[in-house]
Amino acid sequence: ESEPEVKADGETASDSENRAEAAPLVTSADDTPEVLNRALSNLSSRWKNWWVRGILTLAMIAFFFIIIYLGPMVLMMIVMCVQIKCFQEIITIGYNVYHSYELPWFRTLSWYFLLCVNYFFYGETVTDYFFTLVQREEPLRILSKYHRFISFTLYLIGFCMFVLSLVKKHYRLQFYMFGWTHVTLLIVVTQSHLVIHNLFEGMIWFIVPISCVICNDIMAYMFGFFFGRTPLIKLSPKKTWEGFIGGFFATVLFGLLLSYVMSGYRCFVCPVEYNNDTNSFTVDCEPSDLFRLHEYNIPEVIQSVIGWKIVRMYPFQIHSIALSTFASLIGPFGGFFASGFKRAFKIKDFANTIPGHGGIMDRFDCQYLMATFVNVYIASFIRGPNPSKLIQQFMNLRPEQQLHIFSTLRSHLIDKGMLTDATED
C-alpha cells in the first residue's frame, strides 16, 4: 500500500534531513484510462479511487489466472518482464535522486550489468534443467562448460568501462549510481531467479506463496478498514494491529484452502520438466508424498470444536501454514522497507504504471522476502539435492575420487543396513 506523503512538521533547519518544500520528486500523472474515467465520473472522488483500485485489482488477478493457464514458459517470461520493469523503476528513482541523466554512459552501464547478471543466473538455471538439450548442441555445451568464466569476463568488461568512464567532477555521483545499480540487482534479480527456481519445483510453490502475500495485503486492508484502531508502526500510519492479526488468520485459512484445492491437480504439483522429444515443458509425474491425502488425528482440543475424529489432508497443507505465516508476519516488513524507502527519497509511488496502484514495485514490495524464504524452505525441508545432477557431477570427477566416494557410500549404506555384503552382485 502506498502511503501518502507525510507533511513536515516543525523540523528545524539544523536537522540533518530536511523535507523539501517543493513537490515530491515524481508527480503522478493520471494514467487512468478514459473508459474508466467516464464510467466513474459521477461518483465522488473517494469512491472513485476505491472503484479504480478495485477494478484494477480484479484485472490483475484475472491476468494472473490467465498466465497460469498458459503454462510455465509464459510464467517465466512474465517473471522476467516484471524483473526488468522493477529494475527500471528503481534505477529511474536513482537517476532522479542524483540528477544523473547527463552522466556519460551510465544508463548503458546499468542495463549492461542487468544483462550480465541475468545471463549468469539464467545460464546456471538452464544448465540444470535443460541438461539433455544442452549436451546435444555443441555451441551450447561450450557455453555451459565455461559459463562462469564467460559471465565473469562480461562483468569485468562492464567494471572496466565504469572505471574508464569516471569523469573528474562527478566521481561521487558515479560511485553512488554504481552502488545503487548493484544493490538493485541484488534485490531484484536474485529474487526473480529464486522465483523461477520455485516455479520449476512445481507451480504450486509459485502460486501459493504469491497468493498468500496478495491475500494478506487485501485482508489486512479490509480488517483495518472495518476494525482498525491501534496503529502498528510509525512508518506506515495506516497499518493497524487489528488488520495485522486479522490478516494473519485469514491468510492462514486461505492458504490451507488454496493448497487443498491445488494439490489435487497434477499440473500444479509436478516439477516442470523439459521434454526432449516434444521440445516443450511438461508437468506430468507421479505426485510425491507431499501431495497425497493422508489421514491425521485431530488433537482433542479441536475435536470437541469441530466434531470430527480424523481429517484427511495433504501434507503440503501443513507446509502451507508455514508459508502463510511467513507471508503474514514477515512479508509486511518488506512493505515497511519500501515505505521507508519512499519516505527517504520522498516519492509517493515507485512509478505510475498501474492506475490507482502505482508502479510494479509497489505491488511486489511485500514479495521481496517471500521468494527467498520459499526457496530456502524448499532446499532445507522439502527436497534434498538433485540426484541426477549428483550423478552428472560424479561422472566429471577423476577415477580415484570416484572410487573414494563409491567406497564411502558403500560403507555408509552397509552401516544403515540398506546393503549387506551378500546383496553385492
Next chain:
Amino acid sequence: MLELRHRGVCPGPGGAVAPPPPEGVAAGGDHEAESTSDKETDIDDRYGDLDSRTDSDIPEIPPSSDRTPEILKKALSGLSSRWKNWWIRGILTLTMISLFFLIIYMGSFMLMLLVLGIQVKCFHEIITIGYRVYRSYELPWFRTLSWYFLLCVNYFFYGETVADYFATFVQREEQLQFLIRYHRFISFALYLAGFCMFVLSLVKKHYRLQFYMFAWTHVTLLITVTQSHLVIQNLFEGMIWFLVPISSVICNDITAYLFGFFFGRTPLIKLSPKKTWEGFIGGFFSTVVFGFIAAYVLSKYQYFVCPVEYRSDVNSFVTECEPSELFQLQSYSLPPFLKAVLGRERVNLYPFQIHSIALSTFASLIGPFGGFFASGFKRAFKIKDFANTIPGHGGIMDRFDCQYLMATFVHVYITSFIRGPNPSKVLQQLLVLQPEQQLNIYKTLKMHLIEKGILQPTLKV
C-alpha cells in the same frame, strides 16, 4: 601512489552541514555544482545537495596523524623528508613481506585466520568512511547492525565452506549435523532478524541516511566478504593458488612503480596521474617473468601444491598428496622462433607455469583497474587513504585494492579450467539423500565404474 587531493572546504560548526554556497559560485577551484536547474527545488534539502552536487558539502576527513613508530623516527631523523618517506615505505614493505612469509610457514590454518582478520579490518575501514561521509554516528543501532550483518554473511559463507571441507569431522558431531543440514535456513533466519531490526530502527528524520548506510553496508559486504571467501577456497585448492596470484599483484605494484620511477613519461589514465604507460608495460613483462619463476620454484614442494585437507585423526590440516599432473615436469618442444633464441629443442616445464602466465597477465592488465576504482573512490569521498593502519602505506584496503578482482578471477579460472566439481561436496550431498535414492545412485555408480574398468566386479572394494 595517490595524488593528494586536499580541498579547501567550508566546514560548518560542529557536525552540521555547511550551508549551500550561493548560486553561481563554483565551490573550490575544480568542482562545479552539478546542475543549476535543480538547485531551486533543493535549496532547503540538504541531502539533495549532498547527493546531487559533487563533493561540495562533505567536510574533509581530518588529516591523518603520524603513526610512525618512535624508533624509525629517530633512526631516520637525519635524512631529508623525501628520502625519509621512501625509507619508511621501504622498511614497512619489507616488514609486510616477511610477515607474509612467516604466516605461510605457519600453515594453512594461520593463513585462513589472517584472511579473516584482513576481511574484518577492510570492512571496518570502509564502514568507517561511510559513517564519516554521512555523519551517522548518532544513528541508533547502526553500528551494531553493520557488524551483525557482517557476522551473518560470514556465518553463511563459512558454513558452506566448513560443510564442504570438514565433511568427516562434521559427520561425527550430532549438533554440527543439525546445523549443517539446516544451514541455509538458519542463515536466512539470522539475516531476516537483522533486516527486521533495520526496519524497526528507521527513525523519522533520518530515513535517507539509514537507507544509505544499509546499502553501503551491503555493497561493502559484497566486495570484502565474497572476495575473502573466494581467497579461502583458492587456498584449499592448494597454497600455490593463493601465493602465486597475490605475489603477482604485489610484484606488479612494485615493478610498475619502479619502471615508472625510472622510465616513466606518458601518463596512463587521468584518474591516477602518477601511473605511466612505461610503468604499465614494464610491470606487465616483469610480472609474467616473476610469475613464471615463482611457479617453477613452488611447484616442487608438496606443501604448496597439494589441496589442503582436514584429517580427523590428527585433527589438523595436512597437505600431502600425489601431485596432480599440473605439477609434474613435462617436456615441451619449443616453437621454432624460441628455439633459435634459446638454442634448445625442448624444455622441461610444469604445466602450472603456463597457467601462471594467464594469472600474471590478469594481475598486470586488469588488476590495476581495481586500483583505479579505489583511487576514484578516494577522490569521490575526498580521503587520502582508507585508514591509517600502516605507516607510510595507509590502511589495509590500500594494500589490497588491486587484489579485489584477482581472487574472483583465480576462483573462476580454477572452476572453469582446472578442476571439476568438488568431491567432498558431492559426497556430502549424497549422504543427505533419502536411503532409496542412495541405493539407486549406488547401483548406477557401480555399473558405471565397472564399465569404465575402475572397479573389478569380483573385487570387494
